[in-house]
Amino acid sequence: MVSKTPQLPTKSRKSKIYEIIFESDTSAGKFFDVALLCFIVVSIIVVLLESIQTYRDTYHLTFRIIEWIVTFFFLIEYLLRLYSIKQPLKYALSFYGIIDLLAILPTFLAFVISGGQSLMVIRGLRLLRVFRIFKLGSFMAQGNIILQSLNQSKGKIAIFLYFILIIVLIIGSLMYVIEGEQNDGFDSIPTSIYWAIVTLTTVGYGDITPATNIGKFISALVMILGYSVIAVPTGIVSASMINQARKVNGQACPHCGKEGHDNDARFCKHCGGDLSV
Amino acid sequence: MVSKTPQLPTKSRKSKIYEIIFESDTSAGKFFDVALLCFIVVSIIVVLLESIQTYRDTYHLTFRIIEWIVTFFFLIEYLLRLYSIKQPLKYALSFYGIIDLLAILPTFLAFVISGGQSLMVIRGLRLLRVFRIFKLGSFMAQGNIILQSLNQSKGKIAIFLYFILIIVLIIGSLMYVIEGEQNDGFDSIPTSIYWAIVTLTTVGYGDITPATNIGKFISALVMILGYSVIAVPTGIVSASMINQARKVNGQACPHCGKEGHDNDARFCKHCGGDLSV
C-alpha cells in the first residue's frame, strides 16, 4: 500500500494469507481451519469447566494460561483477516466479523469489570464458522431449505406470536385477579404472564401453580389451548417445507415447460422428453 | 342531524373526524393512529407495573394520573367514533366497539368495586387494533390463511377436543379410585381431571404426581397417549394449511374470473374453460 516497487510480493503474501485464512482449498488452509476449530472448542470447554467451583479452585492457573493462548491466537487471526481481506471495514462490520471481535474482547474486559469473562461464551457463536470452514455443500443446501422455509413463513409466525402475546397478556391478568390474593406465586401481573407462558408452551415448571378451583379450571383451558395451538406454527412450517421441497426438486422440462420433477428424474413425467438436453 | 341549514359543514366536519379516526390515509389520520397505539401500550405498561407491590407503593400517584389521562383520551375517542360513524349502534355492538367500551369502563368501575381496576388489562385486546391501524396488507393475507385453515379444520378440532374431554374424564376418575386414598393430590375427581389434563397436554407441573405403582403405570400410558395424540391437531392443521397454500397459489380463470385452481389444473373447475389461454 505504501511502497510501490515490492507490490507483487506483498500482494502475493496478502493473497497467500487470504487463501489460508478464508479458504480451505490448500492443505495449509485446511490445517488452519482444523486448528481454528480446535481452538474454538477448547476455549468453550475451558469456559464451561471454569464456571464449576471445584474446577475453578483447582485448575485456576491452567485455565488462565489456555485462555490467554486462545485469545492471543484469536487476536492474531482477527488482525490477519483484517489485513488480508480487500475490504477490511466490510468484514469488520459483517456478522462473522463482529462475532470474531466479540470472541477476543471478554478476556480484556475481565481487567475492567469483574464477571466480564463469563461473556466469553459468546465464543460459542464462533461455532457457526463450521459451516464456513468445511464448505459443507449438501449440508448448506439442506440448511438453506430450512432457512427459506422459515423465511417464507416469517409473516405467519410473526402474527402467531403476536396473538400469543395478547393471549398471555389477558390470561396473565385474569389469573392475577383470580389467584392474586390467595397465592403467593401470582403476586403481580408480569409474574402471572410468566406463568401463562410456562403453561401455554407446555413447559410446566411447577414453580407457580394455581391454588383455587377456578384457577385450576382456567389453567386446564390454557393447557388445552397450548396443546392445540402448537399445531399452528407446526402446520405453517410443514406446509412451507413441503412447498419448498417441491420447488427445490423441480426443474422445468425443456420440451413442455412443466415443473415438479424429482431430483433423480432423467425424463419429463409429463411429455417423456429428455430433461438433460 | 337536528338543524338542516348548516348540513354541509357539519357533514364535512363529521367525515373529517371519520377520516382521522377510522382511516389512515391522511397525515392527521396516521398521527392519530400512532398516538392511539402509544396510549394503548402505555396504559398496558402502567397496569403491569402497578400490579407489582414495590412500584405500586412508590409511584401510586403517577400511575393514577396516567391512568386518568389515558381513560379520558379513550373516552373522547370512543365518543368521536360514535359521533362520526354512520351507524353508531352497529359499531357499538361490533367486536371492536365492545372492546373500545371495555377499555374505558374499568377505571370508573374502580369507584364501585375494589379490584375492578385490574380488569383494565382487557385493554390488551385493544392491541388487536394494530391490524386495523396499519392496514397491514401482506400481514392480513398471511393471517387470513391461518384463520381460514383453522376455520376449515374447526369441525375436526371440535371432535378431537370432545374425545380429549371424555378421555380426561375417564382417566381422572380412574386415578381418583386408584390414588385417592394414599395421595393427597388426588382428593377429588375434578382435581384428578385437572391432573389428567396437566399430564396429557405434556405440561407436567408436578404439583400432583402419582404415588402408587399402578398410578405411575397409568400416568406413563397417559403421557405416551398425549405425546402421540398431539399428532392429531397438528396433522389436521398441517393438512388444511397445505391445502390452503395450494389454493392461494392458483390463478384466476380467464373465462369466468374465479380463483382457487390447483397448480396442475389445465381447465377451470368452475366453467370448464381453458386456463392456458
Added chain:
Amino acid sequence: MVSKTPQLPTKSRKSKIYEIIFESDTSAGKFFDVALLCFIVVSIIVVLLESIQTYRDTYHLTFRIIEWIVTFFFLIEYLLRLYSIKQPLKYALSFYGIIDLLAILPTFLAFVISGGQSLMVIRGLRLLRVFRIFKLGSFMAQGNIILQSLNQSKGKIAIFLYFILIIVLIIGSLMYVIEGEQNDGFDSIPTSIYWAIVTLTTVGYGDITPATNIGKFISALVMILGYSVIAVPTGIVSASMINQARKVNGQACPHCGKEGHDNDARFCKHCGGDLSV
C-alpha cells in the same frame, strides 16, 4: 313372541318404542334424546361433585336420590332397548350396549363392595352417544377422516411405540445404574423407566430429577431425543391426513378418468369435461 293373535299391536308398540329410543326423526324421539343427554350430564356432574369432601358431607342425601333416579332411568332405558331391538343379544354385546350396561351396574355394586360407586364415571363413555343422538352429519364425516387417518397409520404408530418402549427400557436401566445409589428417585428400574417416559414425552413433572452430572447429561440427550422424535408420529399422521384429504375430495372424471378434483369443482381440471354428468 309368545301369543300369535295380538301380533300386530305388539309389533307396532315395539317399533314405536324403537323409533323413540333408537331414532330421532319424531318429536318424541328428539325429546327422548335430549332427556337422555341431560340425564347423562347430570349423572356425571353428581359423581364429580360427590367426590369433593365438602359437597359429599353436605349434600349426601341429595346426591344419593339423584343417583337412584338416574340409575332407574338408565335401567328402564336399557331394558326398553333390549325389548324393542330385533337382535337384543347383538346390541347387548355391541360397544354401546356394554357401555349402557356399565352405566347401570356401579350403583348396585356399591352394595357389594365399597368404592364401587366411583366406577360410575364410566358413564362418561356414554357421552359418546352424542354422536349417535344428534346424527351429526358433517361432524361424523370429519371424525371419519381422523379415524381413517389414524387407522391408516396404525402400523407405523405401533412400530414407533415399540421403539419408544425399547428406548425407555434401555435408558431407564442405564439411569438406574448411574443415579441409583445417590438418588432416591431412581430406586428401581421400573421407577427409572417411569422417569424416562416422563422425560421423553416432555411432560417433565420434576418429581424425579437427575442429581449426578452424567445423569443430567443423559437426561439432556433424552430430552432432545424426545423433542425431535415427536416429529415422527406428527409426520405420520400429517402425511396420512393430507393423503386422506386428497382422496376424500377427489372423484374420478367421467371423461378422462383422472382424479384429484376439489370438492367444489364442477369441471375436470385435466380435460375440462363436466363432472356432474
Added chain:
Amino acid sequence: MVSKTPQLPTKSRKSKIYEIIFESDTSAGKFFDVALLCFIVVSIIVVLLESIQTYRDTYHLTFRIIEWIVTFFFLIEYLLRLYSIKQPLKYALSFYGIIDLLAILPTFLAFVISGGQSLMVIRGLRLLRVFRIFKLGSFMAQGNIILQSLNQSKGKIAIFLYFILIIVLIIGSLMYVIEGEQNDGFDSIPTSIYWAIVTLTTVGYGDITPATNIGKFISALVMILGYSVIAVPTGIVSASMINQARKVNGQACPHCGKEGHDNDARFCKHCGGDLSV
C-alpha cells in the same frame, strides 16, 4: 470341517440348525422363535423386578436361578448361531451378533465387578429381534418408510440439532451470568445449559427455575422459542414422509421396471417410456 466322509450329514445337521434358529418357515423354527421371545421377555421382567428392593430381598434365589437358566439358553443359542451360519465372524460383528453377545456377558461380569448385572437390561435391545423373528411383512414396509424418511431428513435434522446446541450454549451462559449469584440452581454453565435444554424442549422439570425478573423474562423467550422451533423437525419429517408416501404409491415402469413415479406421472422418469401402456 475336519472329517471329509460324513460331510453330508454334518452339513445337513448344520443347515437344519440354521433353519430352526435363523428362519421361521418350519414348525420347529416357529417354536424356537416363540421360545426365544419368551426367554427375552422373562429375562427383562426378572431384571426389572430384581431392581426393586422388596422383591430382591424376598425372591433373591428364584431370580438368580431364572437368570442362570436364561443366560445358559442364550449362550447355547449364541454358540449354535456361530456354528450353523456360514460366515460366523460376519455374524459376530453384525448389529444383532453384538447384541446377542452383550445379552450373555453381564451375568458373568457380575462375578468380576459388582453392579455389572444391571447392564443385563441391554437384553432389552434383543426385543428388536421381534422384527426378525416374525418376518412382519407389512410392518417392515411401514418401518422402512419411517426409516427412509428419517434417513432422507438426517442432514436437515443434524443442522437443526447443531443450531440447538449453539443456542443452549449461549442461553446457558447468559443465564449463568444473570442468575448465577442469586440462584443456587445456576451454579455453573453446564448446569445452566442443562436448564436451557430442559426449558427449550418444553420438558420443564422445575428443579431449576429462574428467580430474577430478567431471568424469568429470558426464560419466557426461551420457552416461546422452543414452542415455535419444534415446528422445524416436525416440518422436516412431515415433508419427507409426504414425499415418501407419494413415491411409495407409484407404480413400476412397464419399460424399464423402475419404481418411484409420482402419482400424476405419465412418462417414466428413468427411461421416458409411456407409463399408461
